[in-house]
Amino acid sequence: MARRQRTQKVPVALPSMESAPEQWLRNIRLSGFTFVMLGLIILAVIVLAPSLRLVIEQQQQLAELTTAVEQQKEAVADLESNVDRWSDPAYIEAQARDRLKYVFPGDFTYSVKGDGSELTTTDGAPISTEIQTTEVDWVHTVVSSLFTAGLTDDTAAELESPQVPVP
Template structure:
């Protein structure tokens, strides 16, 4: 009988040890979980910021290259000719039209083009401003 009691006591003691160990491991997991979560969140933020810095550096390098191009007087001339249709004195400019012989300007607004030609210039301007606000 005494031996049985000792066996039961040892079983209970072993069970209590396992339960104590499980409780300690559970409390450690609860204690460690938030810092680990913050660690992985911060690592993700750092990697996102690194990629943003890389893309910003690429954009900055592109802007520097473009600035260097704009410092060249020949480039400025070519851009003025292309974008603003400037010509040098003594040159002639030809504008190519579509097959129907109509010149189409892609930069016009739809509202301003619907206004009759007899309207003053400021009516077209107000109409185009109103159109861009409504979009």
């Protein structure tokens, strides 16, 4: 009988059909320690989540109360300045004149009644409450005035405006 020849097995690298993430996942070895640690992390999140929520709510309340305290401090400062003003006799006198219409003996006061809507100009036209644009180019007027004043040979009396009386 003929002896059979022994064949040796030689490892051959085959082209991989798996992607990199699949190879990475295949190489992960999970042990008991890994499961215990994951369980502890999940337990810690479950136990600490309500406490963290409470801390965040308290921080928000603290911020709101701090702004309220600052507003109250500003209000107190305003009231203190108001008290200081009322300690001044001139301020008290002005308030009595304005609010209560008090006058000193011998003084005359005039009260204007109405809202002023019936007021008119000197020629009888009603006074407008709207902003009106001018029809004069003021830049041109200013520049021409400068050139006129700088380049004229007239005297100051000759340059006076006819609307302003010369003393």
